[in-house]
Amino acid sequence: MHKLPLIIKREYLAKVRNRSFIVMTILSPLLFVGMAALVFFLTKANNEEKKVMAILNESDFFQDQFRDDTSLSFVDFRGMPVEAAKDSAQHAAYYGLLYIPKGGDIEKVANSIELFCKESPGLGTLSSVENVIRNNVREVKLRNFGVPDEVLGELGKNYEISVENFTGEKKLRGINEIKAFIGGGFGYLIMMFIIIYGAFVMRSVIEEKTSRIIEVIISSVKPFQLMLGKIIGNSLAGITQFVIWIICGTILLFLLAGFLGVSVGELGGSRIPPEAADAMSGISGGMQEKAQLYLAELLKISWGILLVSFVIYFVLGYLIYSSIYAAIGAAVDNETDTQQFMFPVILPLMLAIYVGFFSVFNNPHGPIAVGFSLFPLTSPIVMLMRLPGGIGAGGVPVWQFVTSIVLLIATFLFIVWLAAKIYRVGILMYGKKPSYKEMYRWLKYS
Known part of the structure; x- marks a missing residue:
């Protein structure tokens, strides 16, 4: 085994003297930082892009429920025929058209709502729209059962359980x-x-x-x-x-x-x-x-x-x-x-x-x-x-x-x-x- 150190030395020097090894040793940290910065920049740029969605509401429900936020804004097409609204949304290059048909029952109206898009919408956008519909249907049903407005406000609150160990030290979620x-x-x-x-x-x-x-x-x-x-x-x-x-x-x-x-x-x-x-x-x-x-x-x-x-x-x-x-x-x-x-x-x-x-x-x-x-x-x-x-x-x-x-x-x-x-x-x-x-x-x- 006395020749083993010589072999180790030869392999080690052959590797560290290699030009690609030297270049990657220097560039790799910069590449990692650059990639992280690029991912952060692209993610931020993607999130900052605001989508514009047209909305045609023919019902008496969901009035003023769809409000603009940081990622989605709405354009009201009220009073237009459905086909004309679809053409206008498509020619204006809007993200899509949210169509709410007529109806006397809010649950039937909610089940008939359609979203017309050129491409398949993202899950985040769909979830945002569906949450508005779900919350409004729930609110109207509770009002029909005679639940006061102040109670409805309390029902929308979020509650978090405080987690601690047996010595009283707080434990964090996630x-x-x-x-x-x-x-x-x-x-x-x-x-x-x-x-x-x-x-x-x-x-x-x-x-x-x-x-x-x-x-x-x-x-x-x-x-x-x-x-x-x-x-x-x-x-x-x-x-x-x-x-x-x-x-x-x-x-x-x-x-x-x-x-x-x-x-x-x-x-x-x-x-x-x-x-x-x-x-x-x-x-x-x-x-x-x-x-x-x-x-x-x-x-x-x-x-x-x-x-x-x-x-x-x-x-x-x-x-x-x-x-x-x-x-x-x-x-x-x-x-x-x-x-x-x-x-x-x-x-x-x-x-x-x-x-x-x-x-x-x-x-x-x-x-x-x-x-x-x-x-x-x-x-x-x-x-x-x-x-x-x-x-x-x-x-x-x-x-x-x-x-x-x-x-x-x-x-x-x-x-x-x-x-x-x-x-x-x-x-x-x-x-x-x-x-x-x-x-x-x-x-x-x-």
Whole structure:
């Protein structure tokens, strides 16, 4: 094993000196920020577009019920024939025409209302119109039953249950979903980098195999050492990239904090900086209090533990999957032949993302979330979704966190042992497309 450090060094330097690696290390943070800014800008521009809808009301109901708001305004076509109103709305390029026919019963009228549109309307617009109709029908029916107007006003109020733990500390609605979304972002990064860096290992093996240089290398190095060196060398290159991004992000945080006049030390505690409180001063009382509670809750997240866990799970997850990638690269002659083996490798990662989001959002400590956060092929992603809730004391139990890491290490040792058997045989196989059955037979070779 004395040659292993030389292999690791060679793979590491070959990766970090690569021009594409240097360019992506510098550009990736800027691209992420740019993409986030673009999505925000496009979403804001889309939401600011105001739709104009014509309304033709032939009934005695729903008078002055449809009022303009920030996203939808109405033009009254009262007195026009239906066909003329449809033509006018179409030629004026209105979003649509809401037609309310005649009738003596409000429920029959409501069931006969039609919306004419050039294209299928969005769910948000439909819900807005339907809510107006539903509320007005309900109000008229209650009035017919003799319910006073002041009681009708009381019925429209919203009521929220105050949630607290047994010590009296307030719990916020939806905070688990927000934390799971943050953890899901880290988990998604792990999935992307496992796929990217695992593919690097596979391509490196294929290139050396097709150029026949591998025959020279293994004359002085054992195949297992070569495979392990490639895996660890690329892993260190990935960690180097993460460290550079963390340093750049920290520098940007300090610069931004200095520009805003915020002490960076205040960001690590649960107390809300006065500058943040001032920024929320324009929000109404109840909303401002809620915003402060949410911000305080997010500041309580142990970001240091989350970042360290991110590196740990990335390295262990990468070691497992890159071993599989290396075995696949050794078994084939070109990258085209890898397609039949890729889907079973990527499937657990995709499963972790989707199942993790659905399970952790609804019940972060439920059996499905716990099971997937312990299963080694999905735990690097699902466990990170649960970690923003903390470790111990209401968060992820310490035993689950430790068990998932131990299982990852044991799984890596087992998979690298299996992958080495395939690697040792497949690295010198040429001109034949391997099958799962043949690779299984390779595992039996001593």
